[in-house]
Amino acid sequence: MNQFSAFVCGWVFAIGLGVSGMTKPSKVIGFLDVTGHWDPSLMFVMGGAVLLGLISFPLVLRRKMPILGEKFILPEKAGLDAKLLGGAALFGLGWGMSGYCPGPALVSIVTGNLAVIVFVMAMIAGLGIGQWLLTRK
Amino acid sequence: MTNWLMPLVGGLIIGCAATFFLLFNGRIAGISNIIGGLWSPSVGDVSWRWFFLSGLWAGGLTLLFFKPDAFGQSDFSLVKLGAAGLLVGLGTRIGNGCTSGHGVCGLSRRSFRSLVATLVFMMTAMITVYLGKQ
Numbered sequence: 001m002n003q004f005s006a007f008v009c010g011w012v013f014a015i016g017l018g019v020s021g022m023t024k025p026s027k028v029i030g031f032l033d034v035t036g037h038w039d040p041s042l043m044f045v046m047g048g049a050v051l052l053g054l055i056s057f058p059l060v061l062r063r064k065m066p067i068l069g070e071k072f073i074l075p076e077k078a079g080l081d082a083k084l085l086g087g088a089a090l091f092g093l094g095w096g097m098s099g100y101c102p103g104p105a106l107v108s109i110v111t112g113n114l115a116v117i118v119f120v121m122a123m124i125a126g127l128g129i130g131q132w133l134l135t136r137k
Numbered sequence: 138m139t140n141w142l143m144p145l146v147g148g149l150i151i152g153c154a155a156t157f158f159l160l161f162n163g164r165i166a167g168i169s170n171i172i173g174g175l176w177s178p179s180v181g182d183v184s185w186r187w188f189f190l191s192g193l194w195a196g197g198l199t200l201l202f203f204k205p206d207a208f209g210q211s212d213f214s215l216v217k218l219g220a221a222g223l224l225v226g227l228g229t230r231i232g233n234g235c236t237s238g239h240g241v242c243g244l245s246r247r248s249f250r251s252l253v254a255t256l257v258f259m260m261t262a263m264i265t266v267y268l269g270k271q
Contacts, residue, residue: 003188005161010192011199013154013166013237018200020147024209032266044141046240048148049155053245056156066163073164074246075233080253087232088239088254092261094224096269097217101236102229103168105222106190108208110197115211119222126226127173134231135177 002068014107020045023108025099032096087130094126155242167238168193169229228258 021027022045030039065071095101100108100119108116158166162185171186200207211218229235232254234243239258243251 002162003185006158006185006188007192007195009154009158009162009166010189011196012157012192013151013168014193014196015199016147016150016152016154018147018196018204018207019150020144021207022147023200023207025211026209029212029266032262033270034263035267036270039140041140041144044144045148045151046236046244048145049152049241050148050244052149052152053155053241054247056152057159057242057245060156060160063160066159067161069161069163071163072159075165075243075248075250077233077250080250083231084233084250084254085257087228087230088257089232089261090224090228091232091235092228092258093265094221094226094228095236095258096262096265097224098213098221099211100218100221100225101168102172102225103193103235103237105225106168106172106193107197107200110194110201111208113208113210115213115215115218118215119211119218119225122219122222123226124172126223126228127169127230128176128226129223130227130230131173131176133227 005068013103016049017104017107022101022104025104028095028099028101028104032099083134151237151241152245155237155245159242165238165242167234167242169226169235170233170238173226173230232258 017023021042031042098119105116105120105123109120155166158164171189175186234254239251239254
């Protein structure tokens with residue numbers, strides 16, 4: 001059941017990304033281009049999602065456990081560190097160079113467009129390198 | 138007028154997906170961590186990630202069928218896109234989240250770490266676009 005639920009959530013998530021305009025890299029670049037012909041409309045994507053989440057997340061987390069699991073699995077780290085800041089900066093650099101963040105890129109794979117495929121393959125390699133850096137001792 | 142409506146509707150749909158994922162699966166709908174976790178498989182923690190990814194693709198195919206104009210071409214060279222993809226993967230793994238994990242879910246949880254991460258990647262991306270035009 002939790003696999004079916006994950007599938008449905010992924011499906012709904014992708015529809016949201018497509019409806020919002022996040023799967024158009026040129027529109028994303030237009031949003032990031034604050035000194036040019038700035039298109040602020042994509043602010044409403046994170047705005048809408050967070051507006052809902054700010055209300056719904058605390059309601060959900062009042063429960064002792066999720067419907068299909070034994071416990072909520074949430075990040076436990078608090079406070080800032082170099083990994084968080086450095087990682088976010090590298091991500092921002094890649095996002096600004098391409099107009100793709102992970103979700104929209106993965107969804108756009110279905111177009112078969114070579115540019116997206118190259119981006120996603122490189123992203124998966126980057127995730128692997130990051131994993132290796134974090135776990136090597 | 139309608140410029141902001143579709144982004145808002147899309148954002149609300151994304152918020153619904155993130156809420157349902159938390160309610161049913163008890164997890165954060167952070168795309169980079171869901172996919173990145175496939176690199177460090179532990180028992181019983183793999184298949185739901187593939188199902189979520191399959192859901193993303195099913196959603197993509199649905200869009201392709203009903204709203205093909207939802208997809209846009211990228212204007213950048215393949216070399217630049219490859220480098221960007223590498224940075225996005227590396228950065229989201231090291232920084233433990235992307236636009237969905239830190240941006241949507243983290244802010245919804247009022248996480249200070251996610252707020253700072255979101256401000257950093259937004260600012261960096263904006264500066265990158267600015268420098269790219271010079």
